[in-house]
Structure formats: structure tokens, C-alpha cells
Amino acid sequence: MRNTYKIEQIQWNENNLHLSLNELLDEKQFQPAGQVLADSDDYSFIYLIDEGDQYSYLKFSQNVWPQLVELLKSERNPYLQVGEQLIELSNFNDELRTLILNIEGNDNYGNEFVQAVESQFELILKSDVE
Numbered sequence: 001m002r003n004t005y006k007i008e009q010i011q012w013n014e015n016n017l018h019l020s021l022n023e024l025l026d027e028k029q030f031q032p033a034g035q036v037l038a039d040s041d042d043y044s045f046i047y048l049i050d051e052g053d054q055y056s057y058l059k060f061s062q063n064v065w066p067q068l069v070e071l072l073k074s075e076r077n078p079y080l081q082v083g084e085q086l087i088e089l090s091n092f093n094d095e096l097r098t099l100i101l102n103i104e105g106n107d108n109y110g111n112e113f114v115q116a117v118e119s120q121f122e123l124i125l126k127s128d129v130e
Contacts, residue, residue, distance in 0.1 A: 003056035010067040010078070017071050017078040018086070019058070030056075030082060034091035036099050040113035045096060047089055049080075058089075065120045072097055072124045100124060 009020040033048035033055060045068070047058040058080065060068060071078055077093050079086045103109050103117045104125055118125065 002054060003051065004059050005056065006059045006061065007064055010064050012070075015074075016076060017067065017074070019078050019080045019089075021058075021080075021082070030080065030087055032087060032090045032092075034089075034095065036092060036095035038099055038103060038109060038113070040109040043113060043116060045099070047092060047095075062116065062120070068096065069121060069123060072100075072121070073127075097124065 005021045007019050007021065011018055011020075029052060031050040031052075033050050035048045037046040037048070038044075039046055039059070042059075043062045045060040047060070048055050049058055050056075072093060075093055077091070078089050080089055081087075100117060100121050103114055105118075106114060109117075
């Protein structure tokens with residue numbers, strides 16, 4: 001079974017966005033997989049991480065989407081804090097931006113999810129058109 005880790009806290013630290021998990025995982029070894037997926041049923045975005053023997057999910061629920069907008073505007077990748085270790089989530093910014101552009105107007109994701117994404121990420125969608 002795949003592990004799902006919910007991102008509970010996002011904060012800017014020295015011009016970088018740091019993500020904190022909802023649990024202590026000092027002993028875990030995460031490797032970024034560089035891919036972002038949409039979970040339209042749960043209104044969230046998922047970043048894949050490799051735990052060695054399986055891929056697991058970092059889950060970004062709707063309550064942290066405003067910080068994701070700021071992240072996309074910064075054009076930087078976030079860092080996952082696991083204990084004292086900071087892990088850059090490679091390709092996060094590019095993957096999320098591409099996914100949001102793909103979701104826009106695409107009813108395959110479900111009309112309500114599409115509307116939520118279009119509403120929350122409106123600034124990003126407008127800036128990519130201009």
C-alpha cells in the first residue's frame with residue numbers, strides 16, 4: 001500500500017518555500033520523483049516521492065493552494081523538511097504549472113474540480129496567457 005503524507009504547513013524561509021509533514025519521519029529516506037498528479041476526487045495535488053521500495057504521495061489539499069500560487073509566481077521548487085534534512089522537490093514548479101494549464105477547461109477532471117482550480121490559480125492562468 002502506498003504511503004500518503006499530507007502537507008500541513010507551508011512557510012517561506014530565506015526566499016524558499018519549506019513544506020512540513022503532518023507527522024515525524026526522521027528515519028525516512030525520500031527521493032523526489034519529479035512528477036505532480038491531480039486527485040480530482042479529493043481536490044488535491046500529489047507529488048510523487050520514491051521511498052526506495054515504493055512510490056509514495058505528498059498530498060497538497062485545497063487549504064494550501066494559496067501558498068502554491070505564491071510558489072508558482074516565484075518560479076522556484078519547494079523544499080520538503082524531514083527532520084533536519086531539506087529535500088528539493090525537483091520539477092515541482094514546472095510540473096504543477098503544466099498540470100494546472102491542462103486542467104483549465106478540461107472536464108475530464110470533473111467540472112467542480114476544474115472550477116476550483118481555475119478560481120484558485122486564476123493569476124497563474126492569466127500570466128501564462130499573456
